[in-house]
Amino acid sequence: MFNISIIMSSFLRKHPVSSMLYGALSSRNAVGVQRRSVHTMSMTLMRQLRKPYAHGSRFKSVKTFCRTMATNDSCGLAQEPHKDSEKNRHNWEVIDSDPFDSLKDRFLKFKKQNYLKNLNHYQNLAEDQSPKFMVIACVDSRVCPSKILGFEPGEAFTVRNVANLVPPYQEHGASETSAALEFAVNTLEVENILIVGHSRCAGIRALMSMEPEDDSKSFIRDWVCVAKGARLSTEAAVGNLCFDAQCTHCEKESINSSLLNLLTYPWIERRLAEGVLSLHGGYYDFTNCSFNKWSMVYRKSLKGGFFSVEKYSTWS
Numbered sequence: 001m002f003n004i005s006i007i008m009s010s011f012l013r014k015h016p017v018s019s020m021l022y023g024a025l026s027s028r029n030a031v032g033v034q035r036r037s038v039h040t041m042s043m044t045l046m047r048q049l050r051k052p053y054a055h056g057s058r059f060k061s062v063k064t065f066c067r068t069m070a071t072n073d074s075c076g077l078a079q080e081p082h083k084d085s086e087k088n089r090h091n092w093e094v095i096d097s098d099p100f101d102s103l104k105d106r107f108l109k110f111k112k113q114n115y116l117k118n119l120n121h122y123q124n125l126a127e128d129q130s131p132k133f134m135v136i137a138c139v140d141s142r143v144c145p146s147k148i149l150g151f152e153p154g155e156a157f158t159v160r161n162v163a164n165l166v167p168p169y170q171e172h173g174a175s176e177t178s179a180a181l182e183f184a185v186n187t188l189e190v191e192n193i194l195i196v197g198h199s200r201c202a203g204i205r206a207l208m209s210m211e212p213e214d215d216s217k218s219f220i221r222d223w224v225c226v227a228k229g230a231r232l233s234t235e236a237a238v239g240n241l242c243f244d245a246q247c248t249h250c251e252k253e254s255i256n257s258s259l260l261n262l263l264t265y266p267w268i269e270r271r272l273a274e275g276v277l278s279l280h281g282g283y284y285d286f287t288n289c290s291f292n293k294w295s296m297v298y299r300k301s302l303k304g305g306f307f308s309v310e311k312y313s314t315w316s
């Protein structure tokens with residue numbers, strides 16, 4: 001292993017992109033892969049990296065090598081790949097497309113067509129930000145607030161979490177969402193907080209699927225329990241409907257639950273009372289591309305003030 005480490009360390013200085021594979025080799029060796037096999041792999045890897053490719057870089061050859069090894073050795077790295085076999089020859093010749101190539105192209109396009117054309121705007125943004133919106137959205141890859149609502153850089157301070165939930169205020173507890181709220185409200189002084197829910201939310205399905213007696217540990221389970229009140233009110237309101245319909249109801253109910261939780265934050269309540277902050281809910285249905293939007297409105301009554309959900313509108 002010592003010799004292999006020297007070989008690989010020297011090699012990695014020249015080829016840092018293969019450090020991940022080196023880590024895999026080292027850890028595999030530590031749990032008992034035969035020394036000869038690892039040595040063979042390191043030699044094969046270096047041969048492969050030296051091998052010129054007609055259409056790809058050496059970086060791509062490392063990826064191909066990793067895939068070849070994973071494909072041919074289901075029990076670990078103890079088996080030498082047979083480079084000359086028909087199957088392996090095919091694998092060796094596969095040139096993977098690098099998904100980051102596309103991201104690079106998109107970034108350079110953004111720089112050319114947006115950043116450089118609006119240089120003053122972006123230079124001002126580099127000095128400061130003053131977004132009017134704070135957006136709380138789900139981590140779901142289909143629900144990108146900037147894409148569906150057209151926010152430009154600097155317009156929306158955004159936090160995304162599983163099922164777009166807001167936990168209630170806890171004096172001695174923090175989450176990334178409460179930290180983002182504190183900064184957005186107290187420092188950036190955003191004027192609007194918008195919680196964006198969406199159709200077919202896996203987080204809400206997890207909430208609705210939880211068995212009460214299930215005490216298995218799960219970060220998702222612990223997190224979505226923030227909205228257990230929404231599940232209870234959903235079951236009370238539409239418990240007779242099919243599971244999918246209940247989930248759809250809960251997707252919206254949980255938004256209102258989170259809006260109410262926002263009221264438990266003293267600095268949010270204060271800015272609401274001052275009339276410099278307003279709270280909104282939104283629901284993006286990507287099955288038909290519609291967006292529902294509503295707002296929390298403060299009403300006065302003989303018994304005191306209260307918030308109600310009003311001003312529903314549908315964008316479709």
Ligand SMILES: [Zn+2]
Nearest residue numbers: 138140163201
């Ligand atoms: Zn979701």
